[in-house]
Amino acid sequence: MNNFEIIIGIENHVELKTKSKMFGLGPVSYGETPNTMISEVDLGYPGTLPSVNKKGIELAILAVNALNMKIETLLTFDRKNYFYPDLVKGFQITQQFNPIGSEGNLEITLPNGEKKNILIERLHIEEDTAKQTHKNNLTYIDYNRSGVGLIEIVTKPVMRSADEACAYVEKLREVLLFLGVSDVKMNEGSLRTDLNISIRPIGSKEFSNKVEVKNMNSISNMRKAIEFEVKRQTEIIMSNSIVEQETRRFDDTTGQTISMRSKADALDYKYFREPNIMPIQLDDNWVKKVIAESPELADQKRVKYVEEFGLSISDANIILTNLEITKFFEETINLIPSYSKVANYLITDIQSELNKNNKELKDIKLTPFNFAQMIELIEKSIISSKHAKTILPIIIESNHETPLEIVERMNLKLISDEKTITNLLEPILEANKELLPQYHERPERVTKTIMGQLMKVTGGNVNPDVSMSIIIKLVEQKV
Known part of the structure; x- marks a missing residue:
């Protein structure tokens, strides 16, 4: 690989966190019985007309702003035409000609501490397709996902290693999660990553044929797919052959990419304006209001946690990896400003209990209120940290008693007389x-x-x- 340069561009499809679909009234909910979260628009019934989800536009604007992109306030939509079983209408509503966001960037931090700006070409709104499941030579189609709002975020081909690609997706996920744009769960498909990978001789200005690896479902698999594809393409070039432009998928059981089809040219889609959605001019004041009410990003919280609350950067990062834990931490410190003590119990003792029982915070009885009460008992020297470890599992499993009631029942009060x-x-x-x-x-x-x-x-x-x-x-x- 010393003679070759890796070229990577990434396309991310992100499901928007809306209650209904992007252009219809079908509800949005993951994991429901197949074909129960649908409407006539989702199924392409004759005579049905699309309408634009206002909340979806708000979320797209938040993402565009956070990614330092130019916002296009004239909203137009187009049809991407192709026939495939997961696309019941025979076309997808998207934004080919006039994306809502363009020319942005996102700063990432590499494992060695080096920072790099990843250039983003465009962000556009579109609708998701149905989900296909293949079993026993049959294909089952679930239209629950059909019509769910998406934003597609496309980088320029500026990444040069698996480290950069993985750091970019991790950072993008963090930004979108804290904005409330999406729950960005790769394992559930609300954040899907397509890798465009090619290699070229060092010093060459020409791009080689790129290979698209579709629908990566984890950061670790992204890294494996890049490493395998670079090795495969290098061997092809070294044998004086040409890397074919194609679409492949990653098989996580073998750690290899497998050919799916030759890459279709964009012209095959015969894009044209969506005739059933007229252009919408977004009000500048409304756009500014949406941006002004944007939630605080993890980077902003990280600075506050370290500089104001006195947390270590490692503790701050652990809390900020999970939005649920972040909200729990902030709700607790609003009740008792013992920042370090709250953080320490949250990322050690509480996280240990969660891991031991394979649960999340939402699955247990612990609330910020009774957690803050427990911390207060420690602060007032009513109990010791040793006693806190004794009562914490009880608080986690039951909310019938307050921490003080548990302490009194178990005779755990420290002798202070x-x-x-x-x-x-x-x-x-x-x-x-x-x-x-x-x-x-x-x-x-x-x-x-x-x-x-x-x-x-x-x-x-x-x-x-x-x-x-x-x-x-x-x-x-x-x-």
């Missing part, structure tokens, strides 16, 4: 009277030894701050 602690310390000090004279020379050793024995006597059920204060006072009196 000075008289009680003093009475507990007296026999300990008597048993260690030979150690006490060392206090002036080695005060920390003496006080820690006494504290350790107090913790042992009480089973760790004593307020450490109050206890240490009393230990120092009593030792100084005795020496």
Whole structure:
């Protein structure tokens, strides 16, 4: 590969997070019984007319703005004509000639810390096709997905490695997730990635034939597909053959790409204006309002988490990998501003419980309110961090008791009464009277030894701050 340069461009199809479809009234919901989330428009019934989903346009504008693109306020749609079983109308409504977004960029960070701007050529709105399932030489078609709103985001061929391609899709996913544009779940198909891969001799200005690898469903498979395709194309060129322009798919069981069909030219689609949707001039003030109300992006939150909340960059990144965890964190710190403690429990103890039971936050009983109550009990030294680990699994499984009620039921309150602690310390000090004279020379050793024995006597059920204060006072009196 030392003599060749890798050229990668990416097309992402992103399902918009709307309640109904892009041009019809069919509801949008993943995982429902096949062919139950449909309308007459989705099935291409004669006489049905499309109408544009306003929310879909809003989401597209948010994406265009976040990707630093020029916004086209004259909204027009076109027909992409082809016959395929998953396209019941025989055409797809899209934006071939006048995309809503053009000429943008997205900054990525590579594993070595280097930053790179990925140039984006266009973003356009279109509708999804039906889902096909092949089984026992039969093809089953589910039209639930037919007509779901999509944005297609097309980069320029500027990526030069699998690292860059993977970092770009990961960053794009983060941006769209925090904007609320899509849930971007690659495993469910709401974020689909097509790779356009070619190689050329270093120094050459001409592009070679590109190979499109369709519908990648994970970042790891993207990397494997790129690595395999680069190796395959290199071997073809080194054998003095020509790489055919074609469409391939990735087989994750073999780790190889497999030919599907020769690549169709765009002219085959016979694009023309969609006659049933008149041009729509978007109001400039409305567009500005949509942008002004744009949700805070992960990059903005990351800066705040580190600079204002004092979190480490690694802890901030862990929280920001999951929108549900991010919202939970922010709802909790609005109740109790113990940023580091909340973050630590959330990404260690709570995440461990979730992983152990293969659950997500939405599947458990823990709420920001009772989580904040637990943190408050720790802050006020009513319980120790050890006790928090004991009650946390109970809070996660049940919301019938408050954290304080659980603590009282299990008798986990730390002993904070000075008289009680003093009475507990007296026999300990008597048993260690030979150690006490060392206090002036080695005060920390003496006080820690006494504290350790107090913790042992009480089973760790004593307020450490109050206890240490009393230990120092009593030792100084005795020496």
